Amino acid sequence: MAIKQKETEKQSKLVEILTTEYRWENLLLLVLAVLSTALSLIIIINKGPIAIDSSFPILGNRTNQLIFAWILFGISMLGIGLVAAPFIAPAIPELKRITWAKKSEFIDHSVRVILFILFFVFVILAFDIIVLALLRLLGVE
Numbered sequence: 001m002a003i004k005q006k007e008t009e010k011q012s013k014l015v016e017i018l019t020t021e022y023r024w025e026n027l028l029l030l031v032l033a034v035l036s037t038a039l040s041l042i043i044i045i046n047k048g049p050i051a052i053d054s055s056f057p058i059l060g061n062r063t064n065q066l067i068f069a070w071i072l073f074g075i076s077m078l079g080i081g082l083v084a085a086p087f088i089a090p091a092i093p094e095l096k097r098i099t100w101a102k103k104s105e106f107i108d109h110s111v112r113v114i115l116f117i118l119f120f121v122f123v124i125l126a127f128d129i130i131v132l133a134l135l136r137l138l139g140v141e
Helices: 013-019 025-045 062-088 091-096 103-138
Strands: none
Touching (some): 025 062, 062 091
16 A cells, blocks of 8 residues: 655745745844934935935935935835734734723823822922932032
């Protein structure tokens, strides 16, 4: 009795390369996306350490510089989104399970948080006043 082997579907080399996850590719994409975002913002703001000379072909014109910078900015944001997506995607079903507070509960909790913050502001302010008074008495100032 012969064992029948499964026929495996052959993938093209390109599909195999595109679907294989490499260890450092997301980190490299993030670094490149952040650098290209910074470069595009420097070009858009038109101030900073980098400037495009007006005699430079095609990009010497300010309008072309802005077009290039905005396209680069969009591609950079896409790269940052691709890096962030694996971390955000699992959180979306969890966010759908959240039960939000009712209006009365929200107001109650907000008032409590504000009172808590104000209490500690006054405690720190009182501590500061006391320490400054002690320093004046000791003649440290």
